[in-house]
Amino acid sequence: GQNIDQPTEMTATEGAIVQINCTYQTSGFNGLFWYQQHAGEAPTFLSYNVLDGLEEKGRFSSFLSRSKGYSYLLLKELQMKDSASYLCAAMDSNYQLIWGAGTKLIIKP
């Protein structure tokens, strides 16, 4: 079957670094997406990886290892506004997204 696993909740301190892990199993693979979702709002796109390695976008970076079925989202210099849920989604062979349940990130001052 198809499955995405990510931690339910994480806590970090303002100004610190946090890494959110995601493991996936899909029928075929066409890339890994990360979305951010603030409470009561819609998900918004953060990053996309299809090749192994690290993609950096400002304070956010995303890593992919296709052989391990593993990705992580790295957030640096955490700010209070980064408090949100982070959704991992893998695209299968039919170009459909399989979504994880999301990781709620709590930032403490």
Place this chain on the structure above:
Amino acid sequence: NAGVTQTPKFRVLKTGQSMTLLCAQDMNHEYMYWYRQDPGMGLRLIHYSVGEGTTAKGEVPDGYNVSRLKKQNFLLGLESAAPSQTSVYFCASREGQGAVNEQFFGPGTRLTVL
């Protein structure tokens, strides 16, 4: 550009009532999706459309119907609402077949079925 819009934003129904949720996008996207989001679960695909006049079932289609008569609109219907359909419903759209095209989401419809 308004992006993806959804109406209504909130709705309370009684069991057995029917309603239609409207999704509209002004980005000329080919693909449109309806998801539901429940606490502790990932987004689950209800139905999707790869172009005007076409629809297909997703992971959880039972109890829902959809129509895509115009490219910019995607309607989700509940014929006889049940308490299990209490959820937040998100519509999304994306450009086309290319995998690098991310999905853009509407603000969501919060539906309660009593």
